Amino acid sequence: MKSTGRLLLLALLAAGIALAVIYRDRFDVAALEAWIGEAGAVAPLAFMALYAIAAVLFLPGSVMTLAGGALFGPVLGTFYNLTGATLGAALAFLVARYLASDWVARRTGGRLKQLIQGVEAEGWRFVAFVRLVPLFPFNLLNYALGLTRIRFLHYLIATWICMLPGALAYTYLGYAGREAVAGGEGLIQKGLLALALLAVVAFLPRLIAIIRKGKLLPTDELKRRLDAGEDLLLLDVRKPEDYHGELGHISGAVNIPLEELPQRLDELGEYQERPVATVCRTDRMSAAAARLLVQQGFADVHVVRKGMVSWNQQGYPVEK
Known part of the structure; x- marks a missing residue:
């Protein structure tokens, strides 16, 4: 029965990813703003649910984050973006753990097994590192971490907290872009602040490398x-x-x-x-x-x- 459930979930996941790839060109900020704009009072919930689904189906999170900033502003937009991304990361993690973590534990050996054990030993610290350094593919990493024995709660908390700098920077960039299109006031200041936030995010890999130096x-x-x-x-x-x-x-x-x-x-x-x-x-x-x-x-x-x-x-x- 359990194997049947896994096969069914795997088939649904594969079909969803295939559809996401086929219609990927329709997934842009303008389309998202139109879809979410029609949701009315439940727009924030709809947006977070859509962000979570996008993370599971390998759709680009940057599009969602920019749209969140344009739709909800820098403060609420950051919260909605961060929560939606964390929900998606959690779903992908749990799906991978349910589908294949036992199989991976039985079949891996040698260098790969040592690598997984190293990640598990680091635990939340490894999750914090890869979330703070935006060089790792977010969607794929969610599934990969689900194949380890990192505690789910540690994974969830470290993901939400340590994605905050990047979420804030890109949300504000989406907000500044909307203001520029609308001709709002203080465009120069908002643009400079967006660039400053992006510079901070770009500096994070170097900062983390210094912190992690022996x-x-x-x-x-x-x-x-x-x-x-x-x-x-x-x-x-x-x-x-x-x-x-x-x-x-x-x-x-x-x-x-x-x-x-x-x-x-x-x-x-x-x-x-x-x-x-x-x-x-x-x-x-x-x-x-x-x-x-x-x-x-x-x-x-x-x-x-x-x-x-x-x-x-x-x-x-x-x-x-």
């Missing part, structure tokens, strides 16, 4: 932790000739060159939830390695401050 670990603190026998992976990301070269390497350090790290992450799977310290000559390559590890779901990553240069200046022992 924490700096002074060499004296690293020495203390190693001497205490802590279960810490010391990852040296220099090339082998540098690892065995003039500055030497710290005893017990695992050498995986930075350029090989993306292909060799499987070797570090047991440290997904345990402390990892990256080290290089200074801390440029090790910072890049830390960012990569964080993006792949490693939960406790540190960058050794000034790397092997500082370690040698302190007179700590090395192997060559």
Whole structure:
């Protein structure tokens, strides 16, 4: 019975997406304004329901967001846009979880399984990251996250809160566009504010990258932790000739060159939830390695401050 329900839901979803693709060219801001304008008092509810359906059927959310700003203004428009988008994200998440999460859990292995486990370990933090950084395809991401075991409530709250900056910026852009067409007052100020909001959204990826950069670990603190026998992976990301070269390497350090790290992450799977310290000559390559590890779901990553240069200046022992 359950498999029949899944097949029926899958067929309905496929038919809906096919229709959405066929009539995609009719889905624009002007058409939306005409449809919603005829809804009268229930226009906000109709708009949010339509936004949710659009998210499930892979229709462009930007069209809905601009229309929301034009129809309801910057404040109510942001609320309606954000709520409709979150409802759509929730529906897609639940559909994917119902249809295929058990199958994915049984069938995946190797690198893909580690990737999913990394996302699940990050939980709401991963959801917050991908919502704040508008570089990930929204509609597809909703389904992909439904295949993980991230808690639904965490997903829902992080989605609503962390999509707020982008929703506000694009809603205001839709509102400013309508005002420009109508010849309203203060067009220059409204246009500049819309551009400022878009600039903030465009800066978010850089800001999040800074926030997610591995924490700096002074060499004296690293020495203390190693001497205490802590279960810490010391990852040296220099090339082998540098690892065995003039500055030497710290005893017990695992050498995986930075350029090989993306292909060799499987070797570090047991440290997904345990402390990892990256080290290089200074801390440029090790910072890049830390960012990569964080993006792949490693939960406790540190960058050794000034790397092997500082370690040698302190007179700590090395192997060559």
